[in-house]
Amino acid sequence: MYKHLYRRFTEANPTLLHFASHSHHYWPDVTREAQLQYWDDCAKYVDDKWSHIFSVKVPQAQRLISEVLNLTHSQQIVFAPNTHEFVFRLMSSLDWNQKVRILTTDSEFYSFDRQVSRLAELPHFEVVKIPTLPFDTFHERFEQAMESSDWNMIFLSHVFFNSGLVCDVERLVKDAPSDVPFVIDGYHSFMAVPLNLKPIQEKVFYVAGSYKYAQGGEGCCFLYVPPSTRHRPMYTGWFAELSKLSAIGNEVGYPTDAYQYAGSTMDFSGMYRLIATLETFKDQGLDITRIHTLIQNNQQLFLEELAKVNHPLVNRQNLIQDNLKNHGHFLTFNLPSTDATSQLVKEMKTRGLMTDSRGSRLRFGFGLYHDTTDIKAAVAKI
Structure with missing residues (x-):
């Protein structure tokens, strides 16, 4: 059809x-025309390209994504070229001067799993991976793990990439400790499996991108950051300087919005393609x-x-x-x-x-x- x-x-x-x-x-x-539009805009705006992208295209993409996920705070979405940037930036926001304990599953995509497995080789990093199978007991076993110990981060997928099984993330978020970053990897569910983030938008980080079912190709990933978040990730870039900064004394300042998780220069053609795809879907009903x-x-x-x-x-x-x-x-x-x-x-x-x-x-x-x-x-x- x-x-x-x-x-x-x-x-x-x-x-x-x-x-x-x-x-x-x-x-x-439509993504081909969007790709050409990015080139034309670069030629048109030249030195003012960043101003156009951040004042027009970024808010446009934020609104479209928020409509899909039923998010109230569209400005709490920040972009990067890949999810690995966000994964490591999230980890770098933890206190590495103390023991770091991360709870996850044995079915996470490589952007997270490889990185966290490498960090687990360090003596002060502990990673616990709960098996997703048998799936009929997964949620109970994950809940028991959340309650059994103190964690510095909880990370799991909405749809597991190696099976297609759907996790009831809303259930797990409600049972999770409120003071621990809870990260949902939505890459294999965004624009595929419906998810209403509104009831949990004050508690969860949500990471996804356009390469899979959003159909915009590579190069445009995004992170939703809960509004009350005040983190200072060690892995940071100059895009974080684009918002109003909050700092004490001589410390490096960070924005109080989603841009506390911003990185650096990226190719925004992927965002143009993502916008074109999401707008086309809206037009097609x-x-x-x-x-x-x-x-x-x-x-x-x-x-x-x-x-x-x-x-x-x-x-x-x-x-x-x-x-x-x-x-x-x-x-x-x-x-x-x-x-x-x-x-x-x-x-x-x-x-x-x-x-x-x-x-x-x-x-x-x-x-x-x-x-x-x-x-x-x-x-x-x-």
């Missing part, structure tokens, strides 16, 4: 069935609830077609799921081994079906550029 929005990508790959949209999502055609319903219908059709072929590996028995009515936009199958999974991914690619895997987990992603014909053709190539 919405394949026409992605004409340039589909025409560039006419024989490819792209079912890795959770990894590298096709971009709508594609709010996140409608998008989620469309993808759920495609996933159900995929599973119905899959049941007809009786594949020895890719079948309902190997599907990781909790509740497909509340699931991410990719389906994950846990196969017998990493080698078997990698081999199947390669074989499907030779047949024109693009998927991907994480270890022994095979993932099929679904986008608005898939129709019924694509779904049936994909199953036939497994």
Whole structure:
């Protein structure tokens, strides 16, 4: 129904069935014009480019994101080129002169997991990773961990990247200690799985970006910062000088708004693309609830077609799921081994079906550029 929005990508790959949209999502055609608009604005404004971006484009992006997440404080969103900047900036706001204890899961994306695992090699960093499986007991086990000890940071995903399982973050936030930074990684749920942040917007940090389901491509990530936050991250940059600073004596000053988490010079073309995509979705009546319903219908059709072929590996028995009515936009199958999974991914690619895997987990992603014909053709190539 919405394949026409992605004409340039589909025409560039006419024989490819792209079912890795959770990894590298096709971009709508409007992002090309947005990319050119960024160039034109750079030529038009030259030295005044930053003034235009921060006074016009940033507030525009903040408003669009806030509408999706139902946030009241749109000005509490700050941007960076990748989530790793935010991850490390958040960690650098903790007191490293004392023992640092971080509670998380065993299913976090590499931007966080690799960094926190490296820090855990230091004697004064302790990281506890709660297994997400079995998922039917995950929330209880995570709650018990929150209550069992004192933490300096709590970090977990809304949708886990290696399974598609959806975490009830609102439940966990309500049970979390109020004086500990609670960070939600929303990268695999933003513009895919509905989330109303308004009830918890005073307590949570939320990090996401445009590379996945927001469909704006790389280079534009964002962090929502609770309004009462007064942090002084060690990892800081000159963008933090753009707001009114608060300081005592000779200490380095920090803004009291979201820009306390700002970094430095970045390429804002990604923001232009993100704005264009979100505005197009609004014009098309594609709010996140409608998008989620469309993808759920495609996933159900995929599973119905899959049941007809009786594949020895890719079948309902190997599907990781909790509740497909509340699931991410990719389906994950846990196969017998990493080698078997990698081999199947390669074989499907030779047949024109693009998927991907994480270890022994095979993932099929679904986008608005898939129709019924694509779904049936994909199953036939497994």
